[in-house]
Amino acid sequence: MSPAALALLLTLAAPAASAQEPLRPYTVSGDAIATSLTGRPGDAARGRAIVANRSVGLCLLCHSGPIPEERFQGTLAPSLAGAGARWSEGQLRLRIVDGPRLNPDTIMPAYYRITGLQHVARPFVGKTVLTAEQVEDVVAYLVTLKE
Template sequence: MRGRALVLDRTQGNCLICHQLPEPNEPFQGTIGPDLAGVASRLDMGQLRLRLVDASLLNPRTVMPPYFRNQGLRDVAPAFRDRPALTAQEIEDVVTYLASLRTP
């Protein structure tokens, strides 16, 4: 699943730096953001998408980076300047993966 690969990729999605996932073989999972186990039981696909695109629309003080917005940002690495961190298709792939994480 492409979305899972992006979420677990420590260089591209890098979700594990802040979040925990139901991935027991992945070490060093973060605790800054909410645990994503069962996230689809709490948020629908639109809510997940909005948080990925630009979580600051919901909480201006969030530490979660915008994965699609690329304007008005500071301290952006040259590789990401003037382009989103994830493409629209990659956002959809991650949303699809996260939408599969339901509480049993």
């Protein structure tokens, strides 16, 4: 799937989450964002629901993961199984917030960035895919995936 096709699919399938929430500042240090975007830990159960939801995170469009009830998981990106063993909480946070910062060729969208994006539908300009709280929930879930 081309990056343009994926961008269109994400635009059509995922509502912009933070229309009313201002972007919270964060600091990138190396390959991580060490501190929570919300100042508190996320909820792993809510994070799992976001990862599994094909209308919110769309993670399973490209990734597979230890969510057996979800059929037709992606094979374009690495499995989420073991993500918590491969990366620290801060590394996972940066990968979700702004994955293209680490890999400019990735087809994974920046879930919490609003500038420097391409192929953004007009109603979604200036809005993030996930809220800060949703990012923290997904991070909390991925950190639990040790195997």
